Amino acid sequence: MNIPREQRQQPGWHVDGNGLAGAMSDIFGRDITDAMGVCNFCGNRAAVAEVPAYNAGPGVVLRCAECDTILMRWATTPISTWLEMPGLRSLEIAMQP
């Protein structure tokens, strides 16, 4: 799934997970931008807010900033949202205050 560093172009078409706080709240019921995710491929740990989010397309793809592994992706149709978390080893969501 990953493109070797020397073969990738400066990524340009993404925002940060932070900018998708609202879209993710549709799925998780709350703002999870401060949740910490661990990449199943390289072990990198990062806040959801910091993760590169590719949203110029039919759905949204969140990738590990270190190795490009797809942590989470989803697409919304008129009747449902399809969610996959192929490369997410864990997601730590803090208790609501």
Added chain:
Amino acid sequence: MARAAALPRLTWLPATISDVRRESATATTLRLDVDDWPGHVPGQHVDLRLTAPDGYSAVRPYSLASAGGSGTVEITVDTTPGGEVSTYLTQGARPGHHLEIRGPLGKWFVWDTSDTEPVQLIGGGSGIVPLMSMLRTHDAQQHPAQMRLLYSLPSAVHMLYRPELASLHAEGTVTFLYTRQPTAASTRPPGRITADDLRQHAINPDLKPSAFVCGPTGFVETVLTLLVGFGYDPERIRAERYGEGSST
């Protein structure tokens, strides 16, 4: 035992445009009336949802420009040529128009006012908006932390918040970096932000500043590389990328 009040679920709230102000040649500030607005901290954004009479709707994120804790909901939108939502917000929006808002959103790109370490802000184009909220919050609280802004913009006609920034500029808090057309008074040749600009105008990395960087994705990528090269601690840098559809 008393349970803490449940946080309101993030739902769409009806909002009415109460004020429309031209902010620059291409940008507009909108004030929104929102019942039960819970307040925000500086750096956060909202999602706006616009619905056309035929039922078509579009959602876009916009940073909050107003000071945190002020209870005021203000956003500033720059025109993206051909952009469907920004075209309406900068040209079609009028006081009394209705839309929907969800937020405040984002728990990461926020300035925690209990921090007293120096804060370097770097904004490109409309990326100045959440940084302005930080400056306004800093000002309203007479906050003791040192705060500085580097603002990259094409030319003075594109400047947002001109009166406020002009007085901060006079105090030495703000530096303008013109990419296309400098003012007569500026000695810097026009162009994109450079390592030299940081050396001359940014808070010294020895003071262990935190940094907030916001703007079009390409701008943010460039600044992050420069900041780390300059000696800023990557752990203390937070960034908000607006994507490439937004204007520089």
Added chain:
Amino acid sequence: MTITEGFVGKASPQGVDLPPGQHLARGFPVLSAGPTPLISTSAWECTVTTTTGHKHVFDWTRLHQLPAEDITVDIHCVTRWSKLGTRWRGVPVEALLADIDDPTAAHVMASSYGGYRTNIPLADLLGGRAWLVFEYDGQALSPEHGGPVRLLVPHLYLWKSAKWITGLTLMATDQPGFWESLGYHRYGDPWLEQRHSRD
């Protein structure tokens, strides 16, 4: 429902025949699900794999030994923009399959550098309706738009026209690709507005 006075969404074109729900794009939007791979023409290759596992590798040189043609077509993206009269140059997919004997093949999985995949019925890649293209508007195809070589299947939504193509795997039965396994339509005909799996 809260209606925003004065908001019309995307302007609907006058007197242009577009598939339902589409509008005309300004410029050429870049769609992506990940970073853009930079692949040199000398490193590029596309492997055709048969249902029995035989591989036929096409590199840049071999691709250019096949007969290329100029193509002018309308393209339609499921994100609701269309672009009319786009000009490309490339080789019909049929030319890559000419010497391949695989009677059980009925579907194809197209795969890209970077891991993207999309499924297409084999018949839709034949008959001069699909190409491997390497020029757009008289110029070498840029990396953002899928260069050096992408698939072009203009009669289906554009997510089927896999960028940075590197594989065509023939299959006896249909399998969903990247978006098709996330609720998007398996076939994706814009004129029938087959956006989602239940459309």
